[in-house]
Amino acid sequence: MQLEAIYHRPKLNWSYALDDRTLHIRLRTRRDDVDRVDLFYGDKYGWDKTNSVKPMVKWGSDRLFDYWEAAVQPPYRRLVYFFGLHAGTESVYLLEKGFQTEAPSVSYEGLFDFPFINPADVFKPPVWAKEAIFYQIFPDRFACGDPSINPPAVEPWGGTPTPKNFFGGDLQGVIDHLDYLHDLGINAIYFNPLFEATTNHRYDTKDYLRVDPYLGTNDKLKELVDACHSKGIRVMLDAVFNHCGHTFPPFVDVQEKGEASPYAGWFHVREWPLAVKEDGTTYDTFGFEPIMPKLNTEHPEVKAYLLKVASYWLTEIGIDGWRLDVANEVDHQFWREFRKVVKEANPEAYIVGEIMHDSLPWLLGDQFDAVMNYPFTNILLQFFAHKKTDAGQFADAITTQLANYPKPVNEVAFNLLGSHDTDRLLSLCEGSVERVKLATLFQLTYPGTPCIYYGDEIGMDGNHDPDNRKCMIWDPAQQNQELFSFFRDMIRLRRLSPALRDGSIRFISIADHDHILAYERQADEERYLIVLNNQDQAVIVQVPVTDSQRWQHQTGEQELLEASDEVLHIPLEAYGWAILKAADTHSGKKLVDNIDQPILK
Structure with a gap:
């Protein structure tokens, strides 16, 4: 065994409380290097009466490592433990103090220690975030x-966007199109900033307690939120707390009075005058x-002001969450206090930070509920849009x-x-609607909370800012209705299928097909097999299976597939896909159209 590849550390992502009673314990080993791992565990104050052994499950592998996991419910909510690793006739034991x-x-004798599940x-x-489609x-x-x-x-609706022009979108416009979102299956909206500012993107806030008059009023936002809630749609606003705009009154005062301004400490000034x-x-x-200008979130008055803002929109307007702009450049202590205020106002509020890199320090339960998962975005774009990776690299x-x-x-x-x-x-996929479908299909059949950018569901294109901020197309004749139907059906399938939201995921290697991505999703008795063909030629895919389960498949007519010699033979069109459900069907180039349950609960 390659001992230097073996890794575990208590807390963080390696041992953590799944809930108030259950611990997840994880271990990393070199890929294909270890045959079996046992978890030895017990209570540190009563080891002789409580110790036990549990085989760990190898739940996933990437290019370099295998990952093992075991779930344990310690009777007294505390645990000490060590690992036994076995490869052939070789065995080693990993304790906190090292190998023996x-x-x-x-x-x-130097065991790992999870002191207590507080x-x-x-x-x-x-x-609700696990069931949301934003x-x-x-x-x-x-x-x-x-x-x-x-x-x-x-400017007239549908004109060419520039960094500075306006087209008149507003809150009433959203209210007028809530039925459209309801039909699509959306149950949560994330708004870019709504507060008074000078730009069309409004990330230069002038007044954090006032809706921009060009969008409406605070009362109009309350009307919008109430209308959304009546349709089962939650609302998340954008909080720009890292910085303000140059017309923010405290900054204007500092510009006028310099160091004499009572707001001088609200900003990070390196040299006077501004x-x-x-x-x-x-x-x-x-x-x-x-x-x-960047706000000094360590300043008591700044902190008090921004926390009042966070509470106001939750309690007075009834929003359901905050997306936090440039979250990684604000101090951690501010976010800890922010979370406390937000959760006191609404314990079910969803807090999402804008961070584009590994974000574990913000996701330990004391700051954010989630971050904008751009690493996930990049993995999918490299495979589906840019085609720079193969299916194995994607799965890794x-x-x-x-x-x-x-x-x-x-x-x-x-x-x-x-x-x-x-x-x-669509632009990244070089105009290929079929590749957009494949990427979206994976997004909507993968763990997490998916978010759709307005207009992607009808085939809008656009390169970088400002081209990606075109006016929404409302003329049905200019919309890709077939793509809209795909989005709607996939959203409905996800919302009706616990396995696609909460289930485990397992990737399946397909021999001799670098562009075929296959994976299983499973929760309790519900089980899906999903196969994607990310290439411009049709193929018959041979998927290895380990049981005699029959799978139902939709290819125009319903058809039962049964493994022959432990292999499923699945025909796929170019950039085609199949979603097979054990003893049921949702698959093919189009979905089964007999899903008659309501979209919203």
């Missing part, structure tokens, strides 16, 4: 419902944007990400394929 060739005889430390995201709306570009509040020089020079600003900003990358986080974190990760900050999915 024999199992320890007493519990105090309920306050258990990561508990809102339950839809991201860029307010100025979704729909214009009240032309009387349009900005000056508003100035914009050729080599940058004399104050910290978001990126290098002079109109977005996904497994690595699953191993990097506890299971409850993965179950509510904010999984997106595009946003206002990225090129449109």
Whole structure:
């Protein structure tokens, strides 16, 4: 065994509380290097009466490692443990103090220790987030419902977007199209900023307690939230707390009065007076944007103001969550206090941070419920859009990400394929609707909380900002209705299928087919086999199976598939796909159309 590849550390993603009674214990070994792992565990104060042994399950593998896991319910909510690893005739035992060739005889010989499952430390995201299908709306570009509040020089709907122009999208426009979202199956909306600002994107906040007048009023937002709730749709707003806008009154005061301003400590000023020079600003900003000065979230008055903002929209307007802009550049202590305020206002509020890298330090139960899962986005784009990786590399990358986080974190990760900050999915897929379908199909049959960027469901394209922020197309003749139907059916299938939301995932290697991605989703008795053909030629895929389960498949007519010599033979069109359900059917280039249960509970 390659001992240097074996890794475990208590807490974080390696041993964590799944709930108030259950621990998940994980271990990493070199890929295909270990035959069996046993978990030896017991109570540290009563080892002789409580110790036991449990085989660990190898739940996933990536390019370098195998990942093992066991679930344990310690009777007294505390646990000490060690591992026994076996390969052929070789056995080693891993304790906190290191490796040894024999199992320890007493519990105090340097075992790993999970001191206690304190309920306050258990990561508990809102339950509804696991069942949510989010839809991201860029307010100025979704729909214009009240032309009387349009900005000056508003441009005709559907014109060419620029970094500075406006098209008059507003809150009434969203209210007018809630039936459209309901029909699509959406049950949650994420709005880009709604608060008063000077730009069309509104990330330069002027007033955090006022809806931008070009979008509506606070009362109109309350009307929108109530209308959404009546249709089973939750609402998440964008909080820009890393920085403000240059018209934010405290910053204006500092510009006018300099160091004498009572707000001087609200910002990170490196040199007085405030100035914009050729080599940058004399104050910290978001990126290098002079109109977005960075807020000092360690300042007591700034903290009090922003926490009041967070509470106000939850309690007075009734929103269901916050998306946090540039979350990784704000101090951790602020976010801990933010979470406390938010959860006191609404224990079921969903908190999502904008972080584009590994985010475990923010996902330990004391700050965020989720982050915008851009690493997931990039893995999917590399395979489906750019075609720079094969199916094996894709599965390896996904497994690595699953191993990097506890299971409850993965179950509510904010999984997106595009946003206002990225090129449109259709453009990245070089105009291929079929490849858009494959990527979306994986997103909607994968653990986590999926989010759809407005217009992707009808085939809107667009390169980087501002081209990715075009006006929503409302003329049915210009919409891809077949793509819309695909999105609607896939959303419905996910919402009706616990295995596609909460179940385990297992990738299946397909010999001699680098572009065939196959995986299983399973929860209790519900089981799906999903096969995607990410290439421009038809193929008959031979999927190895380990049981005699019969699978039902839709290819125009319902057909039962049964393994021959432990292999399923599945014909797939170019960029085709199949979703097979044990003893049921949802598959093919189109879904079975006899799902008659209501979309919303």
